[in-house]
Amino acid sequence: MRASLLHLFGLLLGAVASVVSLPNNATDLSSRQAATNKLVFCHFMIGIVSNRNSAADFDDDMKRAKALGIDAFALNIGTDPFTDTQLEFAYASAANNGMKVFISFDFNWWNTGQTAEIASKITHYGALPAQLRVDNNKIFVSSFAGDGLNVAALRSAVGQDIYFAPNFHPGQSDFGAPAGGNLVTVHAGDQSYVNTLAGKGYIAPASPWFSTHFGPEVSYSKNWVFPGDLLWYQRWHDILTLQPRFVEIVTWNDYGESHYIGPLSSPHTDDGSSKWVNDMPHKGWLDMAKPFIAAYKAGSPSVDPFITSDQLIYWYRITPKDLNCDATDTTMVPANNASGNYFEGRPNGFEAMTDDVFVVSLLTSPGTVTVNSGAQKYTFDAPSGASAFAVPFRIGAQSFALSRGGNQVIGATSLKVIQDTCPCGLYKFNPYVGTVPESDRDALQGASLSSFTNGLKVAYNPAPSLPASPPATTAATATSSATAAPITVSV
């Protein structure tokens, strides 16, 4: 089953956090956290993890998220037969790993007439030790959509206090109905929610990307992109300015919509997305979020004091948006368009994407950041703290370095080149995310690759294929250098 997070993208939920080691003021930080009770959630799709066999299969996700400062996973559930089995595993693993979880009912699958069934789930899972409870022990419950749900009836059926934070849409639901309750989430914009909630807790969404490319090989055909580019960086600055009660990262593992920040290796089944997810790790986005989460929890408007080591995080799409893949793409024919989200050829909205390499520098002191994109060299004077840069990409190898006083401090060449041929024959808009220093290899495995070749028009070995060592870089000539200033983030 696939849940469209379309409506979340007006703004995106979420966030991770981090036990950033603070050299000083740690006591001050924890006291402020306690005072503000801010929490970071991450949206987790239960619908694609039917292949997990025990609570232990959730342990890596729980540990990894906790280490980054994520407080709880929002467990998105439909009505699949395996839902309860996987929920039990997730709750057990969370308890074993000191994490919290709560259910997010996905109303693509649930309907507002199911008050009794929803109440029954809340009652059962709410009693488990890993259930997130806030504000005097209220059971935290969320939703995807669900406008029109009779919240009073739900509260009555549960018979205990719940902190109900649904993804209702301002103007479409009665936000006053949940007496003493609290609403939350995305869609029309932060201010719309903040105004409508009138002091109730707001879950500000944070998401890095959106692209999807399902053709007629599946029943849930959809093919479109949202403007992504530097969204992940800019959105975290918004969060630090807004300082909402809650943040929810969208998502940990929705590979089909390309907004996963969790590892490719996180066990999951293949909804047909592996053909654009394979070889496309996003873990670097977790790294980028880490100091922002710490800053958010500390109530700091600046991330800079929370950066404790030098790191570059970079991302880019691997083909130019104008590359013509009509001859071999999977979406050149009609398909189910019940959702209104199916388009033929290049994903709808592609014009908004820029053919750039994006680089975020997290620095402990000022330095010079160098990008070599297909032998075109760019240098930036990067200040201490967090900065972002975007440069037009060129076909070929992509290299990144930080230097100080003329000496390279860190540097690496990406394992993924930018190419002028169609990957797997497709229009591919999911980005490659890397870091300097490089992180551990991360690859799809087993069931995550099972639908790879479905619908493909070119022969392709359905397996991870990043090279063992980086491609050769062409030295850039001095004359092709350019100097640019950091992107200004307006909040």
Ligand SMILES: *[C@@H]1O[C@H](CO)[C@@H](O)[C@H](O)[C@H]1NC(C)=O
């Ligand atoms: C530590 O916190 C105190 C109180 O908020 C503040 O006055 C001080 O400047 C902080 N010190 C550092 C090194 O950030």
Ligand SMILES: *[C@@H]1O[C@H](CO)[C@@H](O)[C@H](O)[C@H]1NC(C)=O
């Ligand atoms: C699918 O529906 C949307 C909304 O009605 C429409 O804009 C789009 O053109 C349709 N796609 C195709 C391939 O007809």
